[in-house]
Amino acid sequence: MDLSQSFLWLVYLQGMLKPTLATAVLAIAVVLSFIQRLGLEWEMVYSIARAFLQLSIMGFVLEFVFSRKNAGWIVLAYLFMVIVAGYTAGQRAKHVPHGKYIAGASILVGTTLTMFILVMLNVFPFTPRYIIPVSGMMVGNAMTVTGVTMKKLREDLKMQKDLVETALALGATPRQATVQQVKRSLIIALSPVLDNAKTVGLISLPGAMTGLIMAGAPPMEAIQLQIVVMNMLVGASTVSSIMSTYLCWPAFFTKAHQLEYEVFNAS
Structure with missing residues (x-):
């Protein structure tokens, strides 16, 4: 991995700090689902984790596509x-x-x-x-x-x-x-x-x-x-x-x- 790629990864990880912190709101939803016995805790976590992964991958894909024009x-x-x-x-x-x-x-x-x-x-x-x-x-x-x-x-x-x-x-x-x-x-x-x-x-x-x-x-x-x-x-x-x-x-x-x-x- 060259220096430019390392820099991009560093910028990406720094930028993901706030989205990671925002999962605190998800924790509230999970706790409420558990208290109310809705049975949606796993689905909530899975949905957000999947969105997190999909959007992260899409970010790299768009960077690639935008650079090609x-x-x-x-x-x-x-x-x-x-x-x-x-x-x-x-x-x-x-x-x-x-x-x-x-x-x-x-x-x-x-x-x-x-x-x-x-x-x-x-x-x-x-x-x-x-x-x-x-x-x-x-x-x-x-x-x-x-x-x-x-x-x-x-x-x-x-x-x-x-x-x-x-x-x-x-x-x-x-x-x-x-x-x-x-x-x-x-x-x-x-x-x-x-x-x-x-x-x-x-x-x-x-x-x-x-x-x-x-x-x-x-x-x-x-x-x-x-x-x-x-x-x-x-x-x-x-x-x-x-x-x-x-x-x-x-x-x-x-x-x-x-x-x-x-x-x-x-x-």
């Missing part, structure tokens, strides 16, 4: 995030056939379209320092919304099978027969994103804005960035959510336009 690394990092997000969203909607692939494709389309528009309008330069963090925020929100949309759509169709079958018997197409269930799943999935946009700055100061202010940026500059972030989150989440309904609803029906009962019988 190569578009290929941006694409690879973005695709990795989409794959992980698709898998996670698919796990939430695990009873939807091919859920992981549907979620991944929906997230890819929604976030790529949004990022393409932002780059074309010169809102963000196409550099790792901007694109990777921004993509991470979009992919994370799209992941949550897509997973909820698919899961809720299946649950509503399962509960309202008789209503859907009646519509099909009267000559409606599968899409027409499920329009209300699709609409309901989209509204439920997107509501938290929209509620967050309504209350931003009044109840909470979001991460991007807070980070800039703590780094010393002027508050107005931080606010301008946060406005851009809120717009892109709503846009990417909406496209991804709608895309997931178009991709997953055919799996709920047979080729004869009848409900696929095997999909709904899984518990």
Whole structure:
């Protein structure tokens, strides 16, 4: 290990002092969980330890990518995030056939379209320092919304099978027969994103804005960035959510336009 690498390790270890000290707050949560007999002590410790490790590794990865300034690394990092997000969203909607692939494709389309528009309008330069963090925020929100949309759509169709079958018997197409269930799943999935946009700055100061202010940026500059972030989150989440309904609803029906009962019988 040369001198420069040793110096980087020293700076890293010094910088991790405060995050390590912050685990004192975790100790309070663990103690309270033990007192209340929640049984969440191990999960709390595991979750924070995993986050600690993942973020530490990501820090080194980003240092490497930022130093290369190569578009290929941006694409690879973005695709990795989409794959992980698709898998996670698919796990939430695990009873939807091919859920992981549907979620991944929906997230890819929604976030790529949004990022393409932002780059074309010169809102963000196409550099790792901007694109990777921004993509991470979009992919994370799209992941949550897509997973909820698919899961809720299946649950509503399962509960309202008789209503859907009646519509099909009267000559409606599968899409027409499920329009209300699709609409309901989209509204439920997107509501938290929209509620967050309504209350931003009044109840909470979001991460991007807070980070800039703590780094010393002027508050107005931080606010301008946060406005851009809120717009892109709503846009990417909406496209991804709608895309997931178009991709997953055919799996709920047979080729004869009848409900696929095997999909709904899984518990």
